[in-house]
Amino acid sequence: MSLLFSYLMSGERSDPLSLPLKAFFLFILLLFFGVTLFSRFVLDYKWFESVGYPQVFLVTLTARLFLFALGSLVSFLLFLFFWRWCKRSILSSVTVFAPFWEQIEGASREYIDVTPETSVRRVIKSIEMPLLLLFALVSLLAGLGLSARWSTVLLYLNKASFGAVDPIFGKDIGFYIFTLPFVNTILNYLIALFILISLVLILAYLSFNWRLLGEEIPPSLQAALIPLFLFLAAKAYLSRFNILYSATGAVYGAGYVDVHINQYIPLIISIILLGTAIAIPVSSLISTRGSIKIPVAAVALVVVVSILGSGTAWFVQEFKVSPNEIVLEEPFIENNIRLTNKAYGLEGVHEEIYPLTYNLTIDEITDSPSIKNIRLWDHRPLLTTFQQRQEIRTYYGFSNLAVDRYHLNGELVQTWLAAREMLPDKLKGTADTWINRHLIYTHGIGVVMAPVNAVDEQGLPEMIVKDIPPRIEVEGIKITQPRIYYGEETNNYIITNTNREEFDYPMGDENQYTTYKGKGGIPLTPLNKIFSTIVLGEVKLYTSEYITEESRLHLYRNVNERAEKITPYILFDNDPHTFISSDGRIYWMLNGFLTTERYPYAEPTRFNNNRFNYIQDSVKAVIDAYNGTITYYIIKNDPLLTAYSKIYPGLFKPLSSMPEDFKAHLRYSEDLFKIQANIYTVYHMKNPEVFYNKEDRWEIPTEKYETAEIRVEPYNVLLQMDDKLQFLTILPFTPVGRDNMISWMAVKQDEPEYGEITVYKFTKEEQIYGPSQIEARIDQDETISRDLTLWGQSGSRVIRGNLLVIPYKNSIIYIEPLYLAAETGSIPELKRVIAFYNNSVAMEPTLNEALKKVLGASNRTTSREVTIPEEGTIDSLIQQTIEHYNAAKKALISGDIEAYGREMKNVERLLQKLEEETGEK
Structure with a gap:
């Protein structure tokens, strides 16, 4: 600082070419940034225009520019106003401490008086221009900060009512989402601005007349502190609403202590700050200048109130609330339950009991659309199959699968669908050139489709749409435009309609070429070409002889990014x-x-x-x-x-x-469904006491996939419900810490009932197997376990697919596909289907065979269990009792609680019959 000051105070001048040279370089730098920024704005507008939404760009740009200009202008004018006021105050009478002036030749180290016509004026003049530039820079940053809040301002100006109020302050929910963020944005801007202004004034007075701050506040500083304390008071008052987002109580949101203690602390602080803003000018009327003790005392008082308030809140929480928490927090828990369900779209969830009968027959599953559409192909092995069999060339790829439903051959069929996209990153060696990436290999082509349940003789999926160009093997689908210029993996820009034809698709040893005939992209006029070259930083865009005025630049081709x-x-x-x-x-x-x-x-x-x-x-x-x-x-x-x-x-x-x-x-979005399901595992409990104790908390169960334990993912099914076939996303629930299934959630995906969520509960008396229990039963089956071991020892990788819980006609069917793949990474083949129904498990080559086997076994078991001879002898009754008791013990040992309960009921029934027979004898 002393060297800089010496430089500023000295009469020496640097090279006369230095200043023009610096100015030139500064001009070039500003020109570069200005041109780049302008080019980006123009290119963005052209892009929005090309997709048909120029008004969206203009509305956003206008809001941002207005807020930037407003924030910058107001900031600079206030800085300038207060600086000039401060400068006049300093120049009117200044006493400077000598050490600050030790660089001034002959200056004394004692207090010296300096008049406005001497060195002080020269010093202020020498630093004023840099200071104004600093003010301008800070003002621009303030404008940028304010412009970043454009959406907050626009939302406030176009706010809508939620039609519901919060339970503590009685304000519409829109106040917290639209109004409060806007007011806080303005207050934050003004508070930050006046803090900076106050700091500048304090530094100026300390530098030129430090004794002015010894006891009193100069008028210019008073004028900055008054609005600062007013804005701080408003900010403190509004902070009382933050108790609605408190995380310190029994639940999220305002609790007992927040409502009775914490909401009043900001109110008291706001009164202190408001009083300070009033006291500062009042004190200046009493004396010439306001006392500096007032703001200092205010800050100290705020700290004391905050500490006392926190201590009081802690004391009440520990000695009043905690010993009686459920009683005192009950109304606030109710608020949390009700508003959380509403916020996540769960207030309309319909709950009903799902009665279980287990009386399915083989006839009921024959030709059933629900059974025919049970998913046998999980997305992981199927994606591997598509990639190995249908990518055709190395530069194509499938990144994702989409489950959907189509009317094929007159029937509604659940299908998997994948788009074949162009992956330019797979271009290798000499093929990886700018021309190939951006002008020739521009698009993917076609899709691959397979029903979720169709398997050919080799254990592979039956593809009903495949190959290049697309070959369709069913009625109900046609593809008239197979080219994919926009997708999930299209992350690079491309240029179409050039003098080079685009690669379309391979045909034998030859390649087919095409020219884009769509309306996407930005026309590369001479000006647009310049803007594109600057923004994308690629000179070839301007110099390439292949690019003409008819060419079109395609940006933001990734659909999510778009x-x-x-x-x-x-x-x-x-x-x-x-x-x-x-x-x-x-x-x-x-x-x-x-x-x-x-x-x-x-x-x-x-x-x-x-x-x-x-x-x-x-x-x-x-x-x-x-x-x-x-x-x-x-x-x-x-x-x-x-x-x-x-x-x-x-x-x-x-x-x-x-x-x-x-x-x-x-x-319906599976991601949204998972979010809602996770919330509902806790918030299905509507009773505050049950919620507080977490007595009935659920969780999403686990299953075995390959050899790993994973969380069950939502899955789609076509189910016959309410007399019609419906496309649903479903997910089972289990109680926390237990493996039995307690309920399942379903959301409808067809109009006009799209988005309706139903939770089907099982009765408390029923013990229904959860996915992990079924996995355990499968592992315990001797035949299945032996086959899995043999396949694993023969060099194959056994892939256990997703375990599907299928609710069907008041029954629960469990299905798990089994795939085999060579360790070297060959195509997974569907080897077996495992079915479980009513305590019977079977593993067969097809779904129908597995279901027929478990249904047949279940029906035989059921008839034996419920049959009690009307005229049985005592010996036969005793024998049957022993048989059922032994069966119950076996079920208990194997962990089959459901079968144990059923067998013990049979024992009880037989003992009653035996008692009757014995009494008659």
Whole structure:
């Protein structure tokens, strides 16, 4: 600092070319950043224009620019105003401490008086320009910070009512989601600004006239401190609403201590801060300058109140609440239960008892659509099969599978579908060139489809859509445009309509070529070519002789990235799914959610590194795989979506405008279903006392996949329910710490009942096997265990697929497919199907054979168990009692609680009969 000061104070001047040279380099640097920023803005606008949403870009840009300009201008003007006021105050009368001026030749180390016409004026003049530049830089940063909150401001200006109020303050939920974040944004900006202004003033006075701060507050500093304390008082007052998000009580949200103690602490602090803002100007009326003791005392008092408040809250919690927690916290637990269910879309869950009869017959499963559509192909082995049999060339790939349903050959069939995408990263050696990556290998082609249950003679899936070009082997599907320019793996930009034809697909030893005829992409006019070259940093875009004015630049081709670019405030799940429309085009459908973490009392959760306590199934985004056009459809018009619809008119379309063939492929998000299921394992308990004690907490069970224990994932089924075949996503539950199944959750995926969630409970008296218990029973079966061991010893890798719990006609059927693959990584083959029903297990080559075997065994066992001879002798009754008792002991040893209970009921029934017979004798 002393060297810098010496440099500023000295009369020496540097090289006269130095300043122009620095100015030139600064100009070049600013020009570079300016041109790059402008080019990015223009290219972004052109992209939004190409997808049909230029108004979205303009609304967002206008809001951001306005807030940036407003924040920067207000900040700079306030800095300038207070600095000039401070400068006049300093120049009017200054006493400077000598050590600060030791670089001034001949200066004394004693106190010296300096008039405004002497060195002080020169010093201030020398630092004023750098100081103004610093003010400008800080103002720009303040403007950037404010512009980053553009969505908060726009949401406030377009807010909508939630139609519900919080139970503590009685304010509409929208106040916490729209109004409070906006007010806090403005307050945070102003508080930060006036803190910086106050610091600048204090540093200035300390540097030039430190004695001014000894006892009194200069007028300019008073003028900065008054609004600062006012804003701090407002901030403290609003912080009382934070008790609705408290995590210190029995549940998330305001508890007994929060309501009776903690909410008043910010209120007291806000009164102190407000009083300070009033006391500062009042004290200046009494004396010439306000006393510096006032803000110092205020800060100390705030600290004392905070400490006393925290201590009081702790004392009440420890000595009043904790000994009587369930009684005192009960109303607040009720608030948490009710509002959490509402925030996660679970308030409308229908619960009903699922009665079990176990009287299925072989005739009832023959030709049943529900049984025929039981999934035998898990996505992991099937994806491996698709990759090895249908990628065709190394540069193609399948990244994901989509489960769906189609009307094929006149029947509704559950299918797996995968899009064959181009993977330019697989181009190797001399083929990995800029031209190949961006001009020639531009698109994938076709899809592969297989029914979830169809197996050929080799144990492989029956593919009903396959090969290149796509070959279709069923009625009900056609593909008129198989090319995929936009997908899950399309992460690079491409340029179409160049002087080089695009590679289309291989045909024998020859390659077929094509030219893009769609409407996607940005036209590469001369100006657009310049902007693209600057933004993408690729000179070849400008110099390549293959690129013409007819060429089109395709950006943001990844479907998730594409959807998020237009609607960054929507959270999309991890599973975009492909479907084929009735006119033969390939589309992607994405599930979008609107979230917030400001919903009062609702328990927070995390997904994809996002924390929230409110989520709604709001939007479906449909993207054309060829053109890249994207349409957003409203699934549930919650208040957040209503606000965004006002901000961006025309962006979101009603579900009624969605084509019927699109509606036929609606799918409920599995990610959302898992979030809701995890919440419901706890929040199905509506009784506060039961909830507090966690007496009836559920969990998602585990199963064995290959050799690992994994959590059961939601799975899709076609089930005959309510007299019609319905496409459902289901998931079983077990009690915490126990393996038996207690209930299962299902959500409907077909219109008009899309999104309806039902939880089917088993009665407390019934002990229903959970997935891990079924896995154990399978392992205990001698025949199955022997075969698994033999296959493993013969060099094959045994893959145990997902265990499916299938509710069907008041029964529960368990199905587990079994695959074999060579250790070297060959294609998995479906080797066996394991079925379990009513305490009978079988492993057979096909699903029908396995089901017939367990149904036959179950029916024989059931008839034996319920048959008691009407005229049995005492000897025969004793013999039967012994048999059933022995069977009960065997069931108990094997852990089969259900069979044990059934056998003991038979023993009890026989003993009663024996007693009757003995009494008659």
